[in-house]
Amino acid sequence: MKLPAPPRPFRRPPPRPGQGGRNGPNGAPATTKPGAKDAAIEGTATVVGWLDERTGISPFLRGFLYRKIPKGTNWYYTLGSATLFAFLSQAVTGVFLAMYYEPAPTRAYESASRITNDVFLGELVRGMHKWGSSVMIILIFLHMGRTFFFGAYKYPRELNWVIGVVLLVLTLAMGLTGYLLPFDQRSFWATVVAVNINASGPIVGPYLADFLRAGAEFGPTTISRFYALHMLLIPGLIAALIGAHLYLVAKLGTTAPPWLKAEKKDLLTEEV
Amino acid sequence: MADSPETYDKTSRYTEGRAIAGAFQGETVTRRRLMEGTALAAGGIATMAFALPALGFALGPIFEDPTPERWQDVGPEPDFNDQTYVPRVINIDPEIGEAGKTTIYVRKANPRRDKRVEGQDTQPYVAISTRCAHLGCPVRYIQASRKFVCPCHGGIYGFQGQVEGGPPVRPLDRFYARVRTGRVEVGDRFSLNSELKRFSPRDPSNHLDGLWQYLYPARPTT
Numbered sequence: 001m002k003l004p005a006p007p008r009p010f011r012r013p014p015p016r017p018g019q020g021g022r023n024g025p026n027g028a029p030a031t032t033k034p035g036a037k038d039a040a041i042e043g044t045a046t047v048v049g050w051l052d053e054r055t056g057i058s059p060f061l062r063g064f065l066y067r068k069i070p071k072g073t074n075w076y077y078t079l080g081s082a083t084l085f086a087f088l089s090q091a092v093t094g095v096f097l098a099m100y101y102e103p104a105p106t107r108a109y110e111s112a113s114r115i116t117n118d119v120f121l122g123e124l125v126r127g128m129h130k131w132g133s134s135v136m137i138i139l140i141f142l143h144m145g146r147t148f149f150f151g152a153y154k155y156p157r158e159l160n161w162v163i164g165v166v167l168l169v170l171t172l173a174m175g176l177t178g179y180l181l182p183f184d185q186r187s188f189w190a191t192v193v194a195v196n197i198n199a200s201g202p203i204v205g206p207y208l209a210d211f212l213r214a215g216a217e218f219g220p221t222t223i224s225r226f227y228a229l230h231m232l233l234i235p236g237l238i239a240a241l242i243g244a245h246l247y248l249v250a251k252l253g254t255t256a257p258p259w260l261k262a263e264k265k266d267l268l269t270e271e272v
Numbered sequence: 273m274a275d276s277p278e279t280y281d282k283t284s285r286y287t288e289g290r291a292i293a294g295a296f297q298g299e300t301v302t303r304r305r306l307m308e309g310t311a312l313a314a315g316g317i318a319t320m321a322f323a324l325p326a327l328g329f330a331l332g333p334i335f336e337d338p339t340p341e342r343w344q345d346v347g348p349e350p351d352f353n354d355q356t357y358v359p360r361v362i363n364i365d366p367e368i369g370e371a372g373k374t375t376i377y378v379r380k381a382n383p384r385r386d387k388r389v390e391g392q393d394t395q396p397y398v399a400i401s402t403r404c405a406h407l408g409c410p411v412r413y414i415q416a417s418r419k420f421v422c423p424c425h426g427g428i429y430g431f432q433g434q435v436e437g438g439p440p441v442r443p444l445d446r447f448y449a450r451v452r453t454g455r456v457e458v459g460d461r462f463s464l465n466s467e468l469k470r471f472s473p474r475d476p477s478n479h480l481d482g483l484w485q486y487l488y489p490a491r492p493t494t
Contacts, residue, residue, distance in 0.1 A: 105368035188371060189409065193424070196408040200477035202487035207334050209475050214333040216473065216491065220367040221333075 004066050063250070070256035076150070077254060079143035084242065086136035090174075091235060093129040101181070103227035105220055108183035133175055140168055152255040160248040163241055170238050177230035180223060191226075192218065337493045343450070343457040346378055352397060352456060354382035357413045360399075362447075362458060375402045376447060377413050377420075378456065387432065387468050397449035399458045400433050405440040408476040420444060434466065441479045442466060 199209035287295035357377035365372035409424035433444035465480035472494035
């Protein structure tokens, strides 16, 4: 496979001896000293080159970012990236919310309302996290619908569909575990009901509910348990699976939209 | 050392027979395979050494005794009669503040009207949990119709707490009750099936009738 031409080099190649350029005509010494801009470009190029030489990341990035895409690629293909950015937004706002939030039953509601009412930009960041969670779930379903209706789940991309379904379930689990954290009446009772729905599963249900509640009743460690799941366990799994998802996208490429017919090659047409 | 071609046998059990250089007599596993196996086993043991305790730590609450026996005073005996329920607030988890409180409905037992179950002692007072047996919403007692009604999905229970309509799968749970020095005390919660037979405390939505009860096991500690 021939990759597209690499992007324009970061650093202009030095002029050949005997030609014009900064070195002066006919190999004469330069008449102007390099300025601050040249030094900045030179310095950046040196750092980037140092890193590239030791990691070999540029061929990887070139293959990843400049890969071929099929004809007919359109805006629907951006839904996956949109979901990824929704996740990143949730991750960033969530980490900063954790700086003010206290996952204890007697402190959770107060600290959450303090974020909204007292902390600078707290209302905005909490709002981004709250509404962003709905946005992420909507985007996931749109992305899933695009994959389904474009037939992009078929061979050889079935595994990527499976990973995507696991990511969907994990995202819903994020919604469930995050809903308890404001610890107001609505989130408390919604979580009571949600845990009891888990308990309604035969055989494993009662154990699953006890695991989620950390015991037979909502107790002092239920909220910190939900917080740990919401903050550490599920986001870690999601991040790892997004990595696998993207790796497979880059490795397998994307599909053309279903309304595009494959171009017929003369070689393959049967002569009657 | 046997690496001469005439003794070479690809299917031999012995490394010597397979003519591997440096093989010892009677040796069946190459040193490379042994080292691979050792490294894998060591890695597996090291992983289990932290993963199993961590997993047990996270799953521990399933195997802990959920309800240490605790009796709570709900008022003097004359507060209650056998015709209507009186709401009382008890604390089912004192460590989580207001969220640990729950309403219960208490009445005096009526020996003529209340159903008696074989092989089971009767309680002097009936203390009914407000946790709906469908998904755990709080039910309310309505004296005019002598029924308990759940606001979430329309579950309806009769005067004994038995299901009369809607999605609940079993009657309302109850609490053990006793009288001490003229005051009524309630203890642990228990669940009932549709014949009002007593079971260990279960989660809402867990069936307790017929074969269904085997799909919803009791807690390991009860």
